[in-house]
Amino acid sequence: xxxxxxxxxxxxxxxxxxxxxxxxxxxxxxxxxxxxxxxxxxxxxxxxxxxxxxxxxxxxxxxxxxxxxxxxxxxxxxxxxxxxxxxxxxxxxxxxxxxxxxxxxxxxxxxxxxxxxxxxxxxxxxxxxxxxxxxxxxxxxxxxxxxxxxxxxxxxxxxxxxxxxxxxxxxxxxxxxxxxxxxxxxxxxxxxxxxxxxxxxxxxxxxxxxxxxx
Amino acid sequence: xxxxxxxxxxxxxxxxxxxxxxxxxxxxxxxxxxxxxxxxxxxxxxxxxxxxxxxxxxxxxxxxxxxxxxxxxxxxxxxxxxxxxxxxxxxxxxxxxxxxxxxxxxxxxxxxxxxxxxxxxxxxxxxxxxxxxxxxxxxxxxxxxxxxxxxxxxxxxxxxxxxxxxxxxxxxxxxxxxxxxxxxxxxxxxxxxxxxxxxxxxxxxxxxxxxxxx
DNA sequence: GTCTATAGGCAGATAGAC
DNA sequence: GTCTATCTGCCTATAGAC
Numbered sequence: 001x002x003x004x005x006x007x008x009x010x011x012x013x014x015x016x017x018x019x020x021x022x023x024x025x026x027x028x029x030x031x032x033x034x035x036x037x038x039x040x041x042x043x044x045x046x047x048x049x050x051x052x053x054x055x056x057x058x059x060x061x062x063x064x065x066x067x068x069x070x071x072x073x074x075x076x077x078x079x080x081x082x083x084x085x086x087x088x089x090x091x092x093x094x095x096x097x098x099x100x101x102x103x104x105x106x107x108x109x110x111x112x113x114x115x116x117x118x119x120x121x122x123x124x125x126x127x128x129x130x131x132x133x134x135x136x137x138x139x140x141x142x143x144x145x146x147x148x149x150x151x152x153x154x155x156x157x158x159x160x161x162x163x164x165x166x167x168x169x170x171x172x173x174x175x176x177x178x179x180x181x182x183x184x185x186x187x188x189x190x191x192x193x194x195x196x197x198x199x200x201x202x203x204x205x206x207x208x209x210x211x212x213x214x
Numbered sequence: 215x216x217x218x219x220x221x222x223x224x225x226x227x228x229x230x231x232x233x234x235x236x237x238x239x240x241x242x243x244x245x246x247x248x249x250x251x252x253x254x255x256x257x258x259x260x261x262x263x264x265x266x267x268x269x270x271x272x273x274x275x276x277x278x279x280x281x282x283x284x285x286x287x288x289x290x291x292x293x294x295x296x297x298x299x300x301x302x303x304x305x306x307x308x309x310x311x312x313x314x315x316x317x318x319x320x321x322x323x324x325x326x327x328x329x330x331x332x333x334x335x336x337x338x339x340x341x342x343x344x345x346x347x348x349x350x351x352x353x354x355x356x357x358x359x360x361x362x363x364x365x366x367x368x369x370x371x372x373x374x375x376x377x378x379x380x381x382x383x384x385x386x387x388x389x390x391x392x393x394x395x396x397x398x399x400x401x402x403x404x405x406x407x408x409x410x411x412x413x414x415x416x417x418x419x420x421x422x423x424x425x426x427x428x
Numbered sequence: 429g430t431c432t433a434t435a436g437g438c439a440g441a442t443a444g445a446c
Numbered sequence: 447g448t449c450t451a452t453c454t455g456c457c458t459a460t461a462g463a464c
Contacts, residue, residue: 005447006447009447009448023345024345024346025239025241025342025343025345025346027239027241027242028241028343028345028346030438030439030440031439031440031441032438032439032440040447040448040449041448041449041450042440042441043441043442043443043448043449043450043451044447044448044449046440046441046442047447047448048447050441051440051441052440052441100345116345117344117345120342124342124398124401125342127401127402127404127405128239128334128338128339128342128343128401129239129242129342130331130401130404130405131237131238131239131242131314131330131331132238132239132242138405141405142405142406145402145405145406146406149402167418167422168418168421168422168424169414169417169418169421172414173414173415173417173418174418176399176402176411176414176415176418177395177399177414177415177416177418177419177422179398179402180394180395180396180397180398180399180401180402180415181391181394181395181398181419182394182398183394183398183401183402184338184393184394184395184396184397184398184399184401185390185391185394185398187338187341187342187344187394187397187398188341188359188363188390188393188394188397190341190344191341191344191352191355191356191359192356192359192360197390200383200386200387200390200391201387201390201391201394202391203383203387204381204382204383204387204388204390204391205391205395207382207383208381208382208391208422210382219429220429223429223430244456244457244458245457245458245459246456246457246458254429254430254431255430255431255432256457256458256459257430257431257432257433257459257460257461258429258430258431260458260459260460261429261430262429264459265458265459266458266459
């Protein structure tokens with residue numbers, strides 16, 4: 001164990017925080033939880049992230065970077081708009097099916113936790129906690145939502161122009177609805193304890209965007 | 215002030231708890247917050263609701279009852295499926311535009327709160343908090359989601375049969391997607407600080423369900 | 429029913445040694 | 447960088463008087 005590697009430690013903290021925030025929300029985990037999972041003390045975490053707001057911003061920013069990278073990949077590797085949208089939906093589905101304790105070392109059997117629960121897109125979780133978020137974290141959440149909706153709107157517009165997609169209204173409105181449906185479906189699927197609910201909702205929205213459908 | 219009216223006091227507690235839970239989530243408010251708003255002490259609240267789980271169940275159940283009443287009204291008063299769906303969307307929009315402090319007495323200027331934030335459907339808020347919810351509250355959330363999706367599926371099926379709606383897939387899948395989109399749109403709209411985002415998303419999904427659209 | 433008083437625990441955060 | 451130790455404040459909850 002390399003006891004001195006700030007980058008690694010910070011990343012490990014963020015990994016643990018991400019898993020916890022995606023399952024329990026911004027107020028649902030503490031420095032104590034992180035410390036236990038990463039294997040250091042809370043004071044050490046404060047060294048890397050002075051306040052929880054700093055952690056929150058770093059978390060949402062890193063997550064946004066990852067999603068941006070993934071959508072850029074879809075732009076490169078997928079041939080048309082429908083395929084890109086399917087790829088985006090699959091991206092979120094992967095979050096939903098990633099084990100909640102898929103990083104960090106500890107946290108074997110929950111001592112007093114209600115029970116396990118699936119992960120949800122970090123954007124949806126922090127949007128739910130919006131009222132209690134520090135200002136800077138709010139800004140990061142807004143940026144994440146805007147970026148995703150803008151990317152979807154662009155893909156939607158391209159698909160319509162190419163004739164591979166058909167839908168009423170503006171691409172922006174459709175993008176907001178699509179993003180909302182996917183994020184909402186993650187919450188519904190988790191509450192139902194059935195990832196199939198997400199798949200069904202995602203497939204339906206995508207089908208509704210098909211040129212010959214509706 | 216009638217100092218002895220259990221029904222009224224319990225209702226006042228639930229009113230305050232509802233407003234807080236819709237803005238800040240299940241873990242975002244305390245007995246102390248409620249006590250301050252209702253004008254009694256935390257011990258008195260424990261008299262009406264022994265534990266927070268009891269409060270949570272009562273909260274979600276009462277909310278579900280109210281929505282059930284509203285959908286039953288739509289069944290009675292609206293002539294066709296599209297109109298009923300518009301009414302349902304308007305129902306949720308009303309939640310979003312209801313001031314967060316639309317009940318209880320106190321809570322004038324927030325002393326250390328990040329800022330005000332809109333309400334969101336209680337079902338969406340508690341679904342976000344799902345991992346941290348006591349078992350009985352989880353069950354109540356599941357029931358709420360199921361009931362709403364089932365109602366939407368029934369309306370969707372009737373609309374398709376009557377030719378007033380057209381959509382791909384099963385009514386159940388469409389209902390899940392529709393519900394997810396509306397709930398998700400509330401979160402997006404609040405994060406954006408713009409209720410218009412909800413309206414745009416809701417209008418789009420409803421347009422996508424029109425017989426001639428897509 | 430509502431109160432005062434208090435328990436016992438966890439939260440985020442800091443000081444200072446190593 | 448990481449630690450021990452500690453502070454202050456909030457949380458849910460209970461005991462017992464009125």
